[in-house]
Amino acid sequence: MSATILDGKATKNAIYDELRPRVAALAEQGRTPGLATVLVGDDPASHSYVRGKHNDCARVGIESIRKELPADIGQAELEGVIDELNADPACTGYIVQLPIPDHLDTGSLLQRVDVRKDADGLNPVSLGRLVLGEPAPLPCTPRGIVELLRRYGVELNGAHVAVLGRGITVGRPLGLLLTRRSENATVTLCHTGTKDVAAELSRADVVVAAAGKPNLVTPDMIKPGAAVLDVGVTRGESGPLGDVHPDVAEVAGFLSPNPGGVGPMTRAMLLTNVVEAAERSVR
Numbered sequence: 001m002s003a004t005i006l007d008g009k010a011t012k013n014a015i016y017d018e019l020r021p022r023v024a025a026l027a028e029q030g031r032t033p034g035l036a037t038v039l040v041g042d043d044p045a046s047h048s049y050v051r052g053k054h055n056d057c058a059r060v061g062i063e064s065i066r067k068e069l070p071a072d073i074g075q076a077e078l079e080g081v082i083d084e085l086n087a088d089p090a091c092t093g094y095i096v097q098l099p100i101p102d103h104l105d106t107g108s109l110l111q112r113v114d115v116r117k118d119a120d121g122l123n124p125v126s127l128g129r130l131v132l133g134e135p136a137p138l139p140c141t142p143r144g145i146v147e148l149l150r151r152y153g154v155e156l157n158g159a160h161v162a163v164l165g166r167g168i169t170v171g172r173p174l175g176l177l178l179t180r181r182s183e184n185a186t187v188t189l190c191h192t193g194t195k196d197v198a199a200e201l202s203r204a205d206v207v208v209a210a211a212g213k214p215n216l217v218t219p220d221m222i223k224p225g226a227a228v229l230d231v232g233v234t235r236g237e238s239g240p241l242g243d244v245h246p247d248v249a250e251v252a253g254f255l256s257p258n259p260g261g262v263g264p265m266t267r268a269m270l271l272t273n274v275v276e277a278a279e280r281s282v283r
């Protein structure tokens with residue numbers, strides 16, 4: 001068997017074709033959406049992700065605002081930047097690019113983001129709404145995973161999904177999304193305390209690997225025909241490596257590669273969240 005590729009890049013392009021007229025309609029009413037990013041420090045991967053987000057904004061007609069700040073910025077000064085964006089009418093949605101340096105308090109910064117401008121769905125109020133099943137912006141990577149599977153017709157209703165990793169940007173909110181009535185999946189969230197990860201993966205119809213451990217998922221762990229999404233990335237001397245061994249493509253029915261799978265979908269869902277927030281906003 002050779003897996004069908006879940007092509008995140010092509011899907012992102014299709015989503016941008018759908019967003020462009022919606023942005024143009026908002027612009028005609030003088031309500032052009034504006035995405036801001038807050039980037040702290042010099043991490044090359046974070047810089048590359050943020051660059052990609054702004055390039056994408058230009059492609060669909062969303063205005064962009066960049067805040068690039070030194071790694072040694074203090075908490076109070078950074079909170080000042082957040083307050084500025086909360087008050088800026090040109091910024092209709094924004095994100096704090098994660099991770100930020102250890103001396104800063106991520107939780108209190110995310111809490112400070114005006115929930116109406118929370119483009120990442122990571123403000124505790126947005127996450128609480130997700131838990132309660134109320135409308136809210138959804139975290140971009142989990143939303144991108146669900147959207148990618150939906151567009152390729154991968155069945156989630158009644159499926160057993162194994163998620164590797166319980167981080168706040170992927171694993172934990174993904175479990176919440178997949179167990180909504182609209183998705184109706186049964187989720188096993190695996191983490192460092194999971195006794196037999198291979199056993200959990202081998203009975204899953206869908207595997208999402210977001211552990212950040214190169215080649216952790218091997219073909220022997222995968223049920224033939226399962227959908228496998230490679231989300232984790234580790235940057236070594238030989239370049240970036242995903243969590244999924246390349247030979248998994250011989251066993252899986254569907255494979256979301258890394259790069260080219262969930263990463264572009266994360267960007268597409270960020271812009272979707274920004275457009276939706278602008279559409280909801282009252283002039």
Ligand SMILES: Nc1nc2c(c(=O)[nH]1)N[C@@H](CN(C=O)c1ccc(C(=O)N[C@@H](CCC(=O)O)C(=O)O)cc1)CN2
Nearest residue numbers: 048049095096097098140141169259260261263264266
């Ligand atoms: N505030 C947030 N921070 C982070 C998030 C997030 O959703 N919100 N997720 C990740 C990083 N991320 C988005 O910010 C992200 C990761 C990867 C990609 C992407 O397009 N990757 C490409 C490869 C590009 C490259 O290697 O440079 C791919 O997979 O094809 C986009 C966004 C952590 N931080």
